Amino acid sequence: MISHADLGWQSLSPDIDSLVRLFRDAGIPTEVHNTLQGRAKLVTIDPGFWGKAAAVAAANRIRWCAVWGEHCPPQIHIFAALAGRDGHLLLETMVADRQAELPSQTPFFPAANRPERYLQDMFGVRFFDHPDKRRWIRHQAWQEGQYPLLKTFSLAGSPEDMTPPDCLYPFVPVEGEGVYEIPVGPVHAGIIEPGHFRFQAMGEDILSLEEHLGYVHKGIEKCAEGRDVRGLARLAGRVSGDSTVAHTWAACQACEAAVGITLPRRALAIRAILAERERIANHLGDIGACCNDVGFTFAQAQCSRLRELWQRQNSDVFGHRLLMDVVVPGGVSRDLDARQIEVLNKAIEQLRHELQDLLPLLYEYPSLQDRLRATGVLSLKKARSLGVLGFLARASGECWDLRRDAPYGPYDDMVITVPHTLEGDASGRLRIRGDEILVSLDLLEEMLKKLPSGEVRVEFPVVSGDCRGIGLVEGWRGEILAYVHLDAAGAVSRYFPRDPSWLNWPALEAMIEGVIVPDFPLCNKSVNGSYSGHDL
Amino acid sequence: MFDVLVKIFKTGCLTEKVPPPDQTVMELGSACQKEIARIFGKSLAIRMVDAGSCNGCELEMHALNNGFYDIERFGIHFVASPRHADLLLVTGPVARHMQAALKGTYDATPNPKLVIAMGDCGADGGEFGVSYASCGAVANVIPVDAVIRGCPPTPLQLMQGILELLRGR
Numbered sequence: 001m002i003s004h005a006d007l008g009w010q011s012l013s014p015d016i017d018s019l020v021r022l023f024r025d026a027g028i029p030t031e032v033h034n035t036l037q038g039r040a041k042l043v044t045i046d047p048g049f050w051g052k053a054a055a056v057a058a059a060n061r062i063r064w065c066a067v068w069g070e071h072c073p074p075q076i077h078i079f080a081a082l083a084g085r086d087g088h089l090l091l092e093t094m095v096a097d098r099q100a101e102l103p104s105q106t107p108f109f110p111a112a113n114r115p116e117r118y119l120q121d122m123f124g125v126r127f128f129d130h131p132d133k134r135r136w137i138r139h140q141a142w143q144e145g146q147y148p149l150l151k152t153f154s155l156a157g158s159p160e161d162m163t164p165p166d167c168l169y170p171f172v173p174v175e176g177e178g179v180y181e182i183p184v185g186p187v188h189a190g191i192i193e194p195g196h197f198r199f200q201a202m203g204e205d206i207l208s209l210e211e212h213l214g215y216v217h218k219g220i221e222k223c224a225e226g227r228d229v230r231g232l233a234r235l236a237g238r239v240s241g242d243s244t245v246a247h248t249w250a251a252c253q254a255c256e257a258a259v260g261i262t263l264p265r266r267a268l269a270i271r272a273i274l275a276e277r278e279r280i281a282n283h284l285g286d287i288g289a290c291c292n293d294v295g296f297t298f299a300q301a302q303c304s305r306l307r308e309l310w311q312r313q314n315s316d317v318f319g320h321r322l323l324m325d326v327v328v329p330g331g332v333s334r335d336l337d338a339r340q341i342e343v344l345n346k347a348i349e350q351l352r353h354e355l356q357d358l359l360p361l362l363y364e365y366p367s368l369q370d371r372l373r374a375t376g377v378l379s380l381k382k383a384r385s386l387g388v389l390g391f392l393a394r395a396s397g398e399c400w401d402l403r404r405d406a407p408y409g410p411y412d413d414m415v416i417t418v419p420h421t422l423e424g425d426a427s428g429r430l431r432i433r434g435d436e437i438l439v440s441l442d443l444l445e446e447m448l449k450k451l452p453s454g455e456v457r458v459e460f461p462v463v464s465g466d467c468r469g470i471g472l473v474e475g476w477r478g479e480i481l482a483y484v485h486l487d488a489a490g491a492v493s494r495y496f497p498r499d500p501s502w503l504n505w506p507a508l509e510a511m512i513e514g515v516i517v518p519d520f521p522l523c524n525k526s527v528n529g530s531y532s533g534h535d536l
Numbered sequence: 537m538f539d540v541l542v543k544i545f546k547t548g549c550l551t552e553k554v555p556p557p558d559q560t561v562m563e564l565g566s567a568c569q570k571e572i573a574r575i576f577g578k579s580l581a582i583r584m585v586d587a588g589s590c591n592g593c594e595l596e597m598h599a600l601n602n603g604f605y606d607i608e609r610f611g612i613h614f615v616a617s618p619r620h621a622d623l624l625l626v627t628g629p630v631a632r633h634m635q636a637a638l639k640g641t642y643d644a645t646p647n648p649k650l651v652i653a654m655g656d657c658g659a660d661g662g663e664f665g666v667s668y669a670s671c672g673a674v675a676n677v678i679p680v681d682a683v684i685r686g687c688p689p690t691p692l693q694l695m696q697g698i699l700e701l702l703r704g705r
C-alpha cells in the first residue's frame with residue numbers, strides 16, 4: 001500500500017489562510033467575515049473576481065467542494081466552498097436578482113459544471129462563460145424563466161395536472177458508422193432509484209455515457225423554508241435515506257454552529273457511533289450487491305445476511321433499522337446503557353470475526369476478481385480533476401477524509417486510519433470499502449470503551465437573531481456539507497445540503513469509456529451515487 | 537472454491553435457525569402464499585417503481601430478498617419489467633419529474649393489476665408533501681389498492697401489508 005505521504009496531494013495544497021493571501025497577491029480584494037459559524041472561514045469577494053478566484057485556487061491545488069445560492073432580495077448571495085490542507089474556505093459574493101450574472105468557475109474546476117447549471121435553473125443565475133448552457137435539474141415541472149428558489153416563487157408553484165415527460169433533453173450525439181444509442185431509465189430494471197443513462201455504443205463497447213438526473217427532484221430545499229430546527233433535522237434525514245445519520249448530523253451541526261452551542265462529548269460520541277454503523281451497513285450492502293452484479297451470489301447472500309443482523313441491532317438498540325431521527329438538534333434522542341454497550345460490543349466482535357473469513361476470500365477469489373480488476377478505472381488524475389469524494393476518491397489514491405483532515409467531535413481526539421489505493425478500479429473500490437468496515441469497527445470499539453459520561457442532549461436555545469452556520473461531516477459516501485440560515489424567529493430561511501454524489505456522478509461517466517455494456521451495472525454499483533441526494 | 541464452501545457450511549441455513557422473528561416471517565409468508573395461490577396461481581410478480589423516494593424504502597425492499605425473509609420461497613418475486621408484473625410497489629412522494637414515467641409504468645402493467653403505495657411518502661407525501669416539484673401521494677397519480685405506512689416500513693410490515701391486500705381480494 002502506498003502511504004499517504006507518497007501521494008502528497010493534500011500536503012501540497014495551501015492552508016486556507018495562505019489561500020486568502022494568494023487571492024490578495026493575485027489582486028483579488030477579499031474581506032474576511034464572521035457572519036457565518038462553523039469549521040470554515042468566510043471571505044467575500046466582488047462578483048467580477050469569481051472566476052479569477054477559482055483560477056488561483058485551481059493553480060494552488062485547492063479542492064473545489066460546492067457552490068450554492070441564497071435569495072436575500074434584492075440580491076442573490078452565491079457561496080463556493082473550497083478545501084485546503086487544514087479546512088474549508090467559503091467564498092461569498094452578491095449579485096442583483098434582476099440581473100444575476102457571474103463568471104463561471106467551471107473552466108478551472110470541472111466539478112462546478114452541474115452545480116452551476118443547478119443554480120442557473122433554480123435561481124436564474126447566468127454563468128456567462130459556462131461551457132455548457134443546457135439546463136440540468138429542470139425538466140418540465142416548471143417553466144423556463146421560473147426559478148423555484150427565489151423567494152417570490154411559492155412552494156406550491158403553479159404546476160400543471162400532468163407534467164409532461166422530459167423527452168427533449170439535448171443529449172450530446174455521437175455519430176459514425178455502427179454507433180448506436182441505448183437509452184436506460186428513468187425506471188430501471190432493479191430495485192434502485194430513477195435516473196436516465198444515455199449510452200453511445202459500438203458493438204459491446206461503450207463510447208460514451210451521459211447522465212440525465214433530476215427525476216426525483218422533490219423540492220427539499222424549498223420544503224425546508226420556514227421549518228423549525230427539529231423539522232429541518234427530520235427533513236435532512238430524508239435527503240438520502242441511506243445517509244440519514246450523516247445528513248442529519250451535518251444539518252444539526254450547521255444549526256448548532258449558527259446559534260453557538262457546544263454539545264456534550266457523550267452526544268458527539270453517540271452520533272459518531274451511529275455514523276460508523278451507517279457506514280458499515282452501506283458498505284456491507286454494496287459489497288454484496290457489486291458481487292451480485294457479476295453473478296457471485298455467494299457474497300450477496302453473506303453480506304445481506306450480515307447487513308440484516310446489523311440493521312436488526314439498530315432497531316433493538318436505537319429504535320430504527322436505518323437510524324432515522326436518532327440525531328436531533330442539540331444531541332441524540334437515545335442514550336446507551338451498560339447492557340446495550342455490551343450487546344453492541346459483541347456484535348462488533350462477531351462481525352469482525354465473520355469478515356476475517358469473508359473479506360480475504362472476496363479480495364482474492366479469481367473468478368470474481370477477474371470481473372472486477374481493470375473494470376471501470378478512475379485514474380488519480382481524473383479523480384483529482386473531478387474532485388471526487390469518499391471511498392471512490394480513496395480507491396483512486398485521493399484520500400481526503402474529514403474525520404482526519406478537518407476533524408469534528410468526537411473524531412478530533414482520535415487517530416483515524418484512511419485506507420486508500422491507487423488502483424481506481426471496481427476491485428479497488430470493493431477493497432477500500434471492506435477495509436473501511438474494519439476501520440469503523442475499531443473506531444466503534446474505541447468509542448464504546450471511552451464513552452464519556454454526561455448528557456446526550458442539550459436544549460436547543462431560542463434563536464436570538466438572524467444566524468448562519470455550516471456543517472461538514474464525512475458520510476459513508478464522502479464529505480457532506482450543509483448550509484443553514486436561521487431567521488430571527490428561529491425558522492429556516494435557507495437549507496442547502498451538498499451530498500457527495502454531486503461530485504461522484506461525473507466520475508461514473510469518466511470511468512465508463514471503453515467498458516463493455518454488461519459491466520455498466522457493476523461500475524454503477526461500485527460508485528453508488530445517490531439520486532435523491534443529488535436531485536434534492 | 538474450498539473457502540467458499542467452508543463459509544457456506546459454517547453459515548448454515550438461516551431460514552431455519554433464527555428463532556422468534558423468523559416465526560413471524562414463516563407465518564406471514566405462508567399466509568401470503570395461500571392467498572397468492574387463490575388469486576394468481578403460483579406466484580406474485582412485483583415491479584417496484586421509485587417515484588421520488590429518499591431511497592430508504594428501497595433499502596427495506598431489498599431486505600425482503602435476504603436470507604432471513606427470502607420472500608421468493610413464498611412465490612413473491614421482483615421482476616424487471618412492468619409487463620411481467622401483477623403488482624406495482626410504488627415508493628416516494630411522486631416527484632413531478634417522475635409523474636409521466638409512473639403513469640407509463642402503470643399503463644404498461646397488464647390487467648388485472650394491483651398497486652401498493654409504500655411508506656409515509658407514498659401514503660400522503662410524507663415530509664415532502666405536495667409542492668411545485670411533488671405530486672404527494674401515489675394515489676394522486678395512479679389508482680392505489682393499498683397503503684403500507686412507515687418511514688420506511690420494515691420488511692415484516694411490508695409482508696403484512698401485501699398479505700392484507702391479498703386477503704381483501
Ligand code: SF4
Pocket residue numbers: 238241588589590591592593627628629654655656657658662663686687688689
Ligand atoms: S417513507 Fe420515509 S424512507 Fe420511504 S421514501 Fe419516504 S422518507 Fe424515505
